Amino acid sequence: MQKTVQQLNEIFQKEIPSMECGRILKEVSPLGGKEKAKAVLASLQRTGGKLSDVMYVGDSITDVEALSLVKEGGLAISFNGNAYALRAAELACISPHTFPLEILAEVFCQEGKKGVLNLVKKWPNTLERKIKEKILTFKPSPQLEITKESNLTDLIKKSEKMRKELRGEIVGKLG
Template sequence: MPLLALDCEGPVTLNDNAYEFTAALLPQGGEFFARISRYDDYLADVERRPGYKAGDTLKLILPFLKAYGATNRALREFSRKTLRVLPGAAETLKFLNQLLPTFIISTSYRPYLEALGEVSGFPLERVFCTEVDFEAVKIPEAEARLLREWAEKILELPLIEIPEGARGFEDLPPESQRAVEVLEEIFWRKLPEMEAGRFLEEVNPVGGKEKARALETALSETGFSPSEALYIGDSITDVEALELAREGGGGAVAFNANRYALRVAEFYVLSERATPEAELAKAFIEKGKEGLIALARKEAKDYELGLVAEAGKDLVSRSEAFRKGVRGKAIGALG
């Protein structure tokens, strides 16, 4: 029997918890988060900076959240209050847990996964996610004021534009280069010298290579090989885990995905509900990757499933538009 691992936000829930918490706490917090998220895309996918991984947005924003009064309790209560699951997700998770070993590998903060566990019954011992403790870092009021000033400065920056095929700083438009330079100064020269810089040192978001490492841990714990892994993800943070499953001969599925996940996945799904995940799991149990191919060939489905290599050139635009329709334009546009 194989193993299933899936991302939380996208394949299971409709939220972007970190984005929404930032939007609720900071003035123009959604715009602020979008700028840091695009900087994350640049560092992880264009510059490919050593030691940096997709999803580290979730540690970059922590000093600013702290400066605006974030607490562990506030994050727990906010997560419980705002949790929105994809239709059919709670029932699908329960079914999957009975069908095969199932894990959630998420970049999201633990309180959000705890909120999901409360409504779905999903066992937290099978969850990999980002640990955060706002109370562990005490910042002086002078630092908090400076961080709030920097937040205003970041809001004045343009959203970094990443041209197709960009592979370095020099490929960015001039205004985007200037935005990168400002963010470099804040995050890698000034913040490390501050008490708030401890967030950058001590928090390790589960994204990029950490998701692949989590998948390897799940495989080790259950005694399976990568060829027996079915991984379902949707964004830049899932790239390495999708690659691990695909290169190992397992199933790599992009679910309502953006261009980053589609670039490395072998299969794609467009669905307004989570229920296709159960069909994917059953097909994979029966015949592995060949089972997924056979399922993709069937026409009588209320969702779209196909092989990325066989899809038209418009797949990325169709999938990203569908993603925004399901999750909302602002969240759907995030990397």
């Protein structure tokens, strides 16, 4: 996994900045917490959508306001999030791969928040055989749980550990 991280660092820190498309990255300014929540609302206003149509995935303190907003009607997911994101989300996804998010998004589009929560309660037992086999190839195996006061401490420990393994110790500690 470290070799992959090193290769990605090489691509994002050296190769892309030297390319024409690297200019786009230089011109993008990241959004802070309030701006992310405002962006969700602005998107809904432009599209005529409802909060129940939104699945928001966040991982840090800058996602807390958007996660809290979306949780009121849509689906708020912490993906390898830190303690701030986990406290604001209603669902924790702890995984070395984004594939579980793809599954959640598909179920969300077809069955809404209720369908996703039902899937998570039985994770991974209700998955189709081929999908379950693919999920089980990831090490450690992806974990999906509804966040509750009773499991929050354990989820924070596991999620922050995954965060540090994937991002490195320094970046993994960021808010």
